[in-house]
Amino acid sequence: MASFNFTPFDSSTFILTGLPGLEAAHVWISIPFSMFYILGLLGNFTILFVIGKEQTLHKPMYLLLFMLGLTEISISTTVGPKALCIFCFNLKGITVGGCLAQMFFLHAGSMMHSAVLVTMAFDRYVAICNPLRYSTILTNARIAKLGLVGLIRAVLFILPMPLLLSRQPFCANRIIPHTYCDHMAIAKMSCGDITVNRMYGLVVAFVFIGSDLTLIALSYGLIIRAVLRISSKKAHQKALKTCTAHICVMLMSYPFFFFSTLTHRFGQGIAPYVHIILANLYCLIPPMLNPIIYGAKTKVLREKVGKYTCSV
DSSP: OOOOOOOOOOTTEEEEOOSTTOGGGHHHHHHHHHHHHHHHHHHHHHHHHHHHHOGGGOSHHHHHHHHHHHHHHHHHHHHHHHHHHHHHHOOOEEEHHHHHHHHHHHHHHHHHHHHHHHHHHHHHHHHHHSGGGHHHHSOHHHHHHHHHHHHHHHHHHHTHHHHHHHTSOBOSOOEESSSSOOHHHHHTTBSSOOHHHHHHHHHIIIIIHHHHHHHHHHHHHHHHHHHHTOOOHHHHHHHHHHHHHHHHHHHHHHHHHHHHHHHHHHOTTSOHHHHHHHHHHHHHHHHHHHHHHHHHHOHHHHHHHHHHHHHO
């Protein structure tokens, strides 16, 4: 595939380099990258379509899957198209405004994704520990309100990041060694004092995501305590089986997130392309695998997807 360089450079433009040191392999890297992105879109749009179409799936658990799919489409689409333009066509330029917008939607989507995972943990807790009250505690309206709270939280706490960066003076060298505009990657382009930016990023990453993980751990602690009180081993397996998909999703999401956050600040000994590849996998692998995990683990959803797939 031919490589074209259509990147104009001016004072209002950043240059995204892609994978430093692996420029010669960009075209080959674009092949699995595009496959992950397309499969993620197909899987999540399928889940959204089936849940939206089937009235029987308009229940709290499936509404949470619907919200999870929306956040994953948002995250992967914020990163994927621009990265593919860099890999395939060498289109590396991005305006400062576009860069800040990409950063906002990426980090807001990640925070919203975390909020949905917390709500899903609470859903599992109620389903296992208070099954008789499940329908009264978790209604569709309450799930919608929790989703709205998560969205408002994401917007309010991520919005200061682009606002703070927009006030920074940027140096003449505006080359960002990345495939997308990460918060700290942009901050490092500044000639001014970025202490506030650095500290605010850490606060958001560890206070809010940390509190989400604490709530998830609390939910699972209560679930385990309730399960251990059940004498039947079959009941143990059935109760824990309902949590398997959610646990798998968390194990794919949070480690990538914290690795990406920490290596930008403390990972000077790590090769840049390793950090960038893992940061991109965080945006692409969970959106690709999560529909498969929930489709495999949720019998009703699997049957409904099969119904619409076979009818096409």
